Amino acid sequence: MAYHDDLIEQAIFLSQINLPQEPKQVDLRRAVSAAYYGLFHLLTTEAAQNWKHASQRDRFARLFDHGRMKTCSSKFVSRPLPVNPAEVPVAEDMRLVADSFVKLQQARHTADYDNSKVWSRTQVYETIALAEDAKAAWLRIREEELAQEYLLDLMGGRQ
């Protein structure tokens, strides 16, 4: 199983620890973080696949910056849908991926750094669902021109 899939599996596992008793906040926080990194690593790994030299792909994937990826994703969310109805499904999936990335990143930041925030299982389940839905949408469109443009922009080349 790919690393990004393992991360989402780990998020699910952590969210269900101690059921049906009350969860520990540490498990819920780590679950949120894992869900974000599941999508993060899916996208950076996909971008790295376009790098010709396989031996350099892990290094390439480390070039991505969380802030720049958020800026790029926010811009994709704001784009109007295409006029051509045939292009709408791909654009909608692309928007779902970008929007989920922004939301997951904020959730991860809160989970990792804001100790005043109390998490519930419902919040965490919803966060994991965002990551799963984004992954499914990405797998539908990954070869599309728009998706490849997104990967390129995630590098931060067009701010």
Added chain:
Amino acid sequence: MILPRGVAQPTELVKHLNALAPFPPGVANWRYTVDNDWSGDPAIFFWITLSDEAARPSVLSQNSRRLMDYITLRLDPVGQWGLIPYFNFRSQSEQATLREEVFG
């Protein structure tokens, strides 16, 4: 410095937020806060308490997606107000235990 419309015209924003009610079935309570997100971008945070029925794991994703679409389509937080929307959901029974003020 140019403020996003949602920050510069809070009264207008509140009017539009109030017009979102009544919410679709399954929403027990909802609140919002306007603040910056982690990277300093203006944002609106929705704190939505769902009925226990609507928050069941088997239907949660479907219900939360429906609510996010409901709010996003009617309010257009990014396009009309310059605010990135973030959504937080919990069930009524969770909120009864956790009693977090932001959820009301």
